[in-house]
Amino acid sequence: MSKIYITDTTLRDGSHTVSHKFSPEDVKKIASSLDAAGIDIIEVGHGDGLTGSTINYGFSPYNDFELVRAAASVVKNSKLAVLLIPGIGTVEDLERAQDCGANAVRVATHVTEADVAAQHVRAAKKMGLFTVGFLMMAHMASVERVLEEAKKFESYGADIVYCTDSAGAMLPVDVRDKISTLVQNLSIPVGHHSHNNLGLAIGNSLAAIESGATYIDGSLSGLGAGSGNTSTDTLVAVMKKMNYDINADLYKTMDASTNALIPVLESKGLKTNTNLDAMILGYAGCYSSFLLHSRRAAERFNVDVRDIIIELGNRKAVGGQEDWIIEVASDLSKLKNK
Numbered sequence: 001m002s003k004i005y006i007t008d009t010t011l012r013d014g015s016h017t018v019s020h021k022f023s024p025e026d027v028k029k030i031a032s033s034l035d036a037a038g039i040d041i042i043e044v045g046h047g048d049g050l051t052g053s054t055i056n057y058g059f060s061p062y063n064d065f066e067l068v069r070a071a072a073s074v075v076k077n078s079k080l081a082v083l084l085i086p087g088i089g090t091v092e093d094l095e096r097a098q099d100c101g102a103n104a105v106r107v108a109t110h111v112t113e114a115d116v117a118a119q120h121v122r123a124a125k126k127m128g129l130f131t132v133g134f135l136m137m138a139h140m141a142s143v144e145r146v147l148e149e150a151k152k153f154e155s156y157g158a159d160i161v162y163c164t165d166s167a168g169a170m171l172p173v174d175v176r177d178k179i180s181t182l183v184q185n186l187s188i189p190v191g192h193h194s195h196n197n198l199g200l201a202i203g204n205s206l207a208a209i210e211s212g213a214t215y216i217d218g219s220l221s222g223l224g225a226g227s228g229n230t231s232t233d234t235l236v237a238v239m240k241k242m243n244y245d246i247n248a249d250l251y252k253t254m255d256a257s258t259n260a261l262i263p264v265l266e267s268k269g270l271k272t273n274t275n276l277d278a279m280i281l282g283y284a285g286c287y288s289s290f291l292l293h294s295r296r297a298a299e300r301f302n303v304d305v306r307d308i309i310i311e312l313g314n315r316k317a318v319g320g321q322e323d324w325i326i327e328v329a330s331d332l333s334k335l336k337n338k
């Protein structure tokens with residue numbers, strides 16, 4: 001199985017959800033957690049890309065360059081990306097973003113208009129940036145047309161090309177058709193970016209991976225435009241469960257949501273209905289009604305509730321065996337204090 005690389009777009013697509021009001025401090029908190037979690041690429045900036053802060057797309061109190069600089073001050077291992085939509089941002093903006101610490105760019109165009117990105121992709125490559133061609137609204141074009149446009153990005157020198165479901169309108173069968181055609185006919189890697197408007201983001205991401213995509217987007221707790229993006233947290237859990245080779249660490253990715261993103265959202269009066277302990281029930285194959293008792297046992301024995309749930313899954317506990325929860329928590333506590 002090929003290695004799968006994850007791009008997290010909490011700080012760019014997720015920016016739509018906070019009306020482009022992530023501050024440099026918010027960016028530092030979230031980007032450092034994503035970096036610590038082993039996320040391969042962290043995208044930062046206005047939701048509509050570099051210099052998107054306008055009357056058309058919504059003003060941000062912070063400019064993209066401040067945000068990139070804030071992320072660059074904490075990111076040690078991940079690539080740091082910006083999104084550039086030719087016509088909104090310019091090559092000069094990209095140079096400035098690079099000066100602030102960006103080392104990757106996603107050049108985004110409508111799915112039938114890759115032509116407008118030729119000079120931006122060539123300039124980005126010349127600047128030594130990791131360069132992604134990002135074909136938006138991919139549901140609107142036929143498989144053949146998506147391939148034709150993707151080939152343009154390849155010919156301009158892009159390192160990867162994305163088939164982007166901007167409207168969250170694609171069904172798994174559409175994702176399979178488009179991604180497998182790109183994979184079979186391009187010599188550069190293929191990526192996919194989902195939106196969850198039909199509740200299909202994780203399923204479509206998996207369909208993309210099973211069709212040969214090796215770059216997948218997510219965002220913490222699924223934060224993003226519309227119903228949000230593929231949740232990076234869930235994506236990492238599912239990929240680990242399926243034994244895919246990824247760099248991200250499951251607990252640290254969850255912690256990035258719980259300890260970085262959620263407090264930032266709460267500070268802005270926003271809430272998510274993320275329930276990551278429940279996600280671990282699915283990861284571990286543990287009975288859903290065990291969650292409440294597991295949380296209580298975690299507190300009582302001062303152990304991580306996720307470890308309890310995973311161990312209950314390993315021991316194949318079923319309904320009626322709730323007493324095992326205490327036993328597992330006690331065993332984990334003894335191991336911890338050994």
Ligand SMILES: C[C@H](O)CC(=O)C(=O)O
Nearest residue numbers: 013047048136164165166
């Ligand atoms: C500018 C858009 O928000 C880019 C994107 O994430 C998408 O098309 O989806």
Ligand SMILES: [Mn+2]
Nearest residue numbers: 013166193225
């Ligand atoms: Mn998007």
